[in-house]
Amino acid sequence: MAGNIFEHLLQAGSLFKDRRALSHGFTPTSLPHRDNEIKTLVHNFVEALHGHAPSNMNLYGVPGSGKTAVTRHVCRELKEKGAELGQPIHTIEINCRNIDTKYRVLAEIGNSIRSDDDKLIPFTGWPADKVFEIVRERMDSLAGVHVIVLDEIDHLVRKVGDDLLYSLTSLNIGLLENSFCCIVGISNDLAFTEILDPRVESRLAPIDVVFNPYNAAQLEDVLSTRAAKGIVDEGLDGAVIPLCAALAAKEHGDARRALDLLRISVLKAELEECDVVTLNHVRQAQNQLEFDQITPAVAGLPLQQKLVLFSILINEQNGLRNVSTGEVYSTYETACNHAEERPLTTRRVSSLISDLDMLGIISAKTVSKGRQGRSKRINSCLTPSFDAFQVMRTSDSVMGDVIDARYRLQKRL
Ligand SMILES: Nc1ncnc2c1ncn2[C@@H]1O[C@H](COP(=O)(O)OP(=O)(O)OP(=O)(O)O)[C@@H](O)[C@H]1O
Ligand SMILES: [Mg+2]
Structure with missing residues (x-):
């Protein structure tokens, strides 16, 4: 192949005017709102x-x-x-x-x-x-x-x-x-x-x-001032800043998150050698940020927590949404068997489920079932592209045996 492999990128120029302007360490002189x-x-x-x-x-x-x-x-x-x-x-x-x-x-x-x-x-x-x-x-x-x-x-x-x-x-x-x-x-x-x-x-x-936390409109202004310094004119599709701002506003109005989204979106566009950052790049950036956040959270769970999470996810993979604590527990007991771990009581498992909810990995809503008392409706909050089983397998060797085992999972009519 003729020429140096870096040549065309060096010729292409960058979407960044001043990369530092979008970094965390940069202290802007104008701080809107x-x-x-x-x-x-x-x-x-x-x-x-x-x-x-x-x-x-x-x-x-x-x-x-x-x-x-x-x-x-x-x-x-x-x-x-x-x-x-x-x-x-x-x-x-x-x-x-x-x-x-x-x-x-x-x-x-x-x-x-x-x-x-x-x-x-x-x-x-x-x-x-x-x-x-x-x-x-x-x-x-x-x-x-x-x-x-x-x-x-x-x-x-x-x-x-x-x-x-x-x-x-x-x-x-x-x-x-x-x-x-x-x-x-x-x-x-x-x-x-x-x-x-x-x-x-x-x-x-x-x-x-x-x-106070920034709202979406305020974050748009924050991003616009930083983008004016950091990104070339015409480098952004008009809807990019509003989307970054709206996504970060959902995360308690975090300007750091908004800036990260914008910076990573630009990097994604550069990787695809595009002249303009589009909404698709923002979605890729959002996925990457979620991925970066959630991987250490799942990898760092203690074994018993992983067994509970696995039991929720395997039921979900089997097509069951809104699983109850009882349904999770019966899969969990089998998973413990494969892990050669003694199962915890239903009460402890219920509290581990609440902890996973607090971490934002799953959502567990308590619903009233009339005379039958109350029950939980448990669903995963992980993005579909996130391979939780792979993360659990690589972070805990016992989980390999648990994941590879066969389960008799329940089906609802
Ligand atoms: N009004 C603003 N205009 C421009 N950039 C801003 C504004 N507010 C925050 N930022 C930028 O957002 C990022 C996060 O802000 P900062 O570090 O000041 O948050 P913080 O309140 O100290 O958060 P933490 O509690 O996590 O330390 C920084 O890069 C900062 O420069
Ligand atoms: Mg701070």
């Missing part, structure tokens, strides 16, 4: 530009509602203005899902405000009190206002308690002499402050900002 939230942050942080301490803040909202993006955008603008006005402003963002002990958070803060002569605080090993004292000293020697953003703060507090917040809030009550600090906690959980010690809560006294 977050004006009120931005305004609340700006009104509070302007205090820092006057040389005073802003209040602490707690930002809440469902995943993908723009909490991190808004905070980064406002902090960036704040630092820029501070530099212009000669007001020292230092901001640090810490993700408490990754940095999840009091020591490591303090070390991270201390190292972020280290001057050239200062020692690097080690990853571990120093007494926590010493690290805290260094943080205090360095804050005062740099002066100005220190904004500490603790993203996903609920993880840290659930894991190690609220001692860190107690220490950090004590800085403004007499410990800092030449500077101020302000804590911005971000979480998904509206009830987060309920798990704090009342003393910590009252010292924190934060301004609460709730980020």
